[in-house]
Amino acid sequence: MLTERLITDVLLAALSTGGDFAEIFAEDTYNTAIRMIKGKVEEGVTGRDYGVGIRVFQGTKSVYAYTNDTARENLMKVAMEAAAALEGSHRVGSIVLARLAVEKFNPIVMEPGQVTQKEKVGVMRKAHEAASGYHEQISQVTVNYLDTDQNVLIANSEGLVAEDRRVRTRLSIHAVATKGAEKQSGFYGPGRHMGFEFFDKIDIEEYAAEAARIAVTMVNADYAPSGKYPVIIHNEFGGVIFHEACGHSLEATSVAKGASVFAGKLGQQVASELVTAVDDGTIPNAWGSQNIDDEGRKTQRNVLIENGVLKGYLIDKLNARRMGMEPTGNGRRQSYKFAPTSRMTNTFICAGESTVDEIISNTEYALFAKRMGGGSVNPATGEFNFAVSEGYLIRNGKIEKPVRGATLIGQGAQILQKIDMVASNLATGQGMCGSISGSIPTDVGQPTLRVSEITVGGRKEAD
Amino acid sequence: MKIREFKERVFAAGAKAGLKDMEIYVSRSQISTVRVFESEIDDYSVSDAGGVGFRARYGGKVGYSYVEALDEASVELLTSGAKANAQIIDSDDEVFFFGGSPSYPEVEAFNTKLKDVSTEERIEYAKKLEAAALEADSRVSMVNYAVTGVSEEEVYLANTKGLERSFVKNGAYSFVAAVIRDGEEVRTGGKLIFSNDWGKFDAEKQAREAVAEGVSLLKAQTVNSGNYRTLFRYDVAREILQTFASVFSAQQVQRGLSLLEGKLGRKIAVPQLTLVDDPLMPHGGASMPFDGEGVAAKTKNVIEQGHLKTFLHNLKTAKKDGLESTGNAHRFSFKSPIGIAPANFYIKPGGRSYTDLIADLDNGLIIIDVQGLHSGADPVSGDFSLGAYGYLVEKGRIARPVDQITVAGNFFELLETVEEIGSDLEFGAPGYGGQIGSPSLLVENMAIAGS
Known part of the structure; x- marks a missing residue:
């Protein structure tokens, strides 16, 4: 994308006012988005993101500038503008670039650019048929197809030059069920760091029918009782609770400045002994995997919590300086428009030893949160909020009835201590995670687990 | 390449490729932010970037494409991309390219x-x-x-029908x-x-x-679960309005995703409630003289004294309903197709101050912050269940702070159970879906889950 000569000149210009580290992130990305509503393609958009971001450090000060104009003259101007925010004199005299041999462990077979729009629509149509034909109460189905082919070049004043290609493919199904004046929706959105071959590897109709099944189940459900009681959180997307309530608080972005509840607690028991949690950016073709992170560092498997003991954080280059620790391959960003920071990749609680049946049959009264919606957290306090998109009431060891409208609230660190049963059925689900460096693909995951007590919000008083 | 020159090249290339109507939507932003930590600049960023969204008619259907670099390769990407995307469209909705309104309002939004x-x-x-x-x-x-x-x-918008505005x-x-x-x-x-x-x-x-x-909020505790008279402070009230703003979009209505379908002209809120969309507000965060299709922007009441007066329309949804566009065509960015969004969208303030409302509340809860709006609220059903913070009010006075509660309800029911509207209208930050404002709202009954 950029010649080595230009890279060196831009990096040196960025360092001309006393910066001690400079980095270039150049991106050329091709995107496709197609939307089908009620079986008809309503919108198709293809496009190309193209730009360069330049970052300069001076100690722990960070400056970031970006532009779409990658002509030499403009890049030199932008580098000087970034440098102008710092005060000092040139300390780095020369840069010798060396190419990083990037190990490509996320093989791409069918590049999105080689697949016609019609083939993409074909997959969407299959999903639409499966969801809309699921039940007569299904009144509306929206299917969204997305693919992205991101090509990046990352270079820095330490001499690194690395190039990577990230191809991601995702199909999401949103089904609405109607009963009288009431509407409820169900969602499923499988995705991978993979090309169009993804649809040969999964049965998209099964996912579409699931989205429809959730909508129909919920439109026929009663409201969930509110109050403080045990909650069984199912596997797969249920892991969003760990992602939001704990994962974000383990990011160096909040740890480095002491703003996290987990700051200064390495080696301490922070969770029930049943909990081991990992962030692993190296799982081949997983949604949140990358060959290298957006700072050009190889991704890795990071143990965050082991048998309840805090083992590590997710650390980017700038916060590594603040913390006096090594980066962990978690420097990520949505695009060249964002400076990278510590972010999750594929983050999950590891498998335990119980079975789902054991957990349910050993529970007298609980909410079974089978599908979670999204949630949010305040990283400083760890306080979270999640929507349950498919819930059931458990009574006397049996699933009694579906319930809707439940919200789980609490404090991440406290919930971790209250996990008292963990099943062996680890599975992951795909999400888009939003934070200061933009919206990025991440996998969440966990086995089915039980929390002895969570505040459940809902419209009905407990019975 | 300059934008006007780029436009000419794209339109020429498109005509050669058989594209009929063509339009470019260009946006370019210069942003500069600074963050300070421990008296030092922690983070400083500057940018000057933008892009070009393109849409064109081919074979009667309209496809979209976009680029960020204004070079020769982009001209080809735009035209071939829009053409390929037009060929997969099977919606029968009529899509319009607009030649221009007879006149445009003067809108002050640049200081x-x-x-x-x-x-x-x-x-x-x-x-x-x-x-x-x-x-x-x-x-x-x-x-x-x-x-x-x-x-x-x-923002610059130009098409082959003669429209050119910025x-x-x-x-x-x-x-x-x-x-x-x-x-x-x-x-x-x-x-x-x-x-x-x-x-x-x-x-x-x-x-x-x-x-x-x-x-x-120090020493905040939960409250007993139950139903409480509730005062939503202005900022919480506007966040809830923002979350459910899409129910007023004709697009959502026509897609069967709004429970307001069929309610036009009917009473959907208490009589003292009027909901306004005002794109002409001087220096409003979402003020604009024309919308995403080049239609002149205008002010309208969406709810007037409790009655639903209009949905928000673009040219496509208006045609379907046999109406005029309300000037609410919206492109979230140059990358997005034309949708619908409000501009400066707010509940008209009433006469009671925030302090008056606390006295009026007598015994109940004030909600000052909610969490989880993107997950705990469903615009399709109107249901919400949100983590919340606030204060317990006893005999018209704040008694103590409250946390670890959820407030649950339904947006449509809320509109019909507002008892009083404050005078404290304040707008939030302008986002991709307009700039939303609300005064504080006193609501007769909300389900609170605590202990």
């Missing part, structure tokens, strides 16, 4: 004085925010955000968030200001308000 605010002044402001927050209370352990930013955005706006924002520690207890308090009038920024006041909010 030239904002250009005089130097980078140094903004850095000073952020430093002052941090210092003032630390000074405001001895329990402030850190200030995790002390940020200021300025932006300038230009518009410039600017704005500044500032955000401070403080962490308050008292023993083991941790609270946060934040305050955001958005305006293109730098005179409205007062660092000390902003910092004090952020800290006071966090401090006011």
Whole structure:
């Protein structure tokens, strides 16, 4: 994308006012988005993101500038503008670039650019048929197809030059069920760091029918009782609770400045002994995997919590300086428009030893949160909020009835201590995670687990 | 390549490729932000970037494409991309390219004085925010955000029907968030200001308000589950309105995703409630003279004294309903197809001050913050169930802070159960879906889950 000569000149210009580290992130990305509503393609958009971001450090000060104009003259101007925010004199005299041999462990077979729009629509149509034909109460189905082919070049004043290609493919199904004046929706959105071959590897109709099944189940459900009681959180997307309530608080972005509840607690028991949690950016073709992170560092498997003991954080280059620790391959960003920071990749609680049946049959009264919606957290306090998109009431060891409208609230660190049963059925689900460096693909995951007590919000008083 | 030259090349290439109607939507922003931590610049960023969205008719259908680089390769990408995408469309909806309105309103959204605010002044402001927050209370352990930013955005819209219009706006924002520690207890308090009038920024006041909010929550406890009379403070009320704003979009109605379908002209809210969309508001965060299709913007009541007067339309949805566009065609960015969004969208203020409303509440809850709006609220059903913070009010006075509760209800029911509307209308930050404002709302009954 950029010649080595230009890279060196831009990096040196960025360092001309006393910066001690400079980095270039150049991106050329091709995107496709197609939307089908009620079986008809309503919108198709293809496009190309193209730009360069330049970052300069001076100690722990960070400056970031970006532009779409990658002509030499403009890049030199932008580098000087970034440098102008710092005060000092040139300390780095020369840069010798060396190419990083990037190990490509996320093989791409069918590049999105080689697949016609019609083939993409074909997959969407299959999903639409499966969801809309699921039940007569299904009144509306929206299917969204997305693919992205991101090509990046990352270079820095330490001499690194690395190039990577990230191809991601995702199909999401949103089904609405109607009963009288009431509407409820169900969602499923499988995705991978993979090309169009993804649809040969999964049965998209099964996912579409699931989205429809959730909508129909919920439109026929009663409201969930509110109050403080045990909650069984199912596997797969249920892991969003760990992602939001704990994962974000383990990011160096909040740890480095002491703003996290987990700051200064390495080696301490922070969770029930049943909990081991990992962030692993190296799982081949997983949604949140990358060959290298957006700072050009190889991704890795990071143990965050082991048998309840805090083992590590997710650390980017700038916060590594603040913390006096090594980066962990978690420097990520949505695009060249964002400076990278510590972010999750594929983050999950590891498998335990119980079975789902054991957990349910050993529970007298609980909410079974089978599908979670999204949630949010305040990283400083760890306080979270999640929507349950498919819930059931458990009574006397049996699933009694579906319930809707439940919200789980609490404090991440406290919930971790209250996990008292963990099943062996680890599975992951795909999400888009939003934070200061933009919206990025991440996998969440966990086995089915039980929390002895969570505040459940809902419209009905407990019975 | 300059934008007008680029446009000519694209239209020429498109005509050669057999494209019929063509339109480009260009937006370009210059943004500069600074964040201060421990009296030093922690993060400084500058950008000047944008892109071109293109749509064109081919074989009777309309496809979209976009690029960010204005070069020869992009001309080809735009035209071939839109052509390929037009060929997969099977919606029968009629799509329009608009030649222009007879006249356009004058809208003031650019404050030239904002250009005089130097980078140094903004850095000073952020430093002052941090210092003032630390000074405001001895329990402030850190200030995790002390940020200021300025932006300038230009939008240019031109098509082969002869439309060519542009518009410039600017704005500044500032955000401070403080962490308050008292023993083991941790609270946060934040305050955001958005305006293109730098005179409205007062660092000390902003910092004090952020800290006071966090401090006011110390020793908060839950309440017993049950139904409570509830006062939604203006900022919470507007967040709820923002979350459910899409129910007023004709697009959602026509897609069967709004429960307001078939309710036009009917009473859907209490009589004292009027909901306005005003794109012409001077210096409003979402003010604009024309919408995403080039239709002249205009002010309208969406709900007038409780009655649903209109949905928000673009040309396509208006045609389907046999109506005129309300000038609410919206492109979230140059990358997005034409959708619908409000501009400056707000509930008209009533006569009671916030303090009056607390007295009126008598016994109940004030909600000052909610969490999880993107997940715990469903615009399709109107249901919401949100983590919340606030105060318990007894005999018209704030008795104590409250946390670890959820407030649950339904947006449509809420509109019909508002008892009183405050005079304290305040707008939030302009986002991709307009700029939303609300006064505080006193509601007769909300389901609260606590202990």
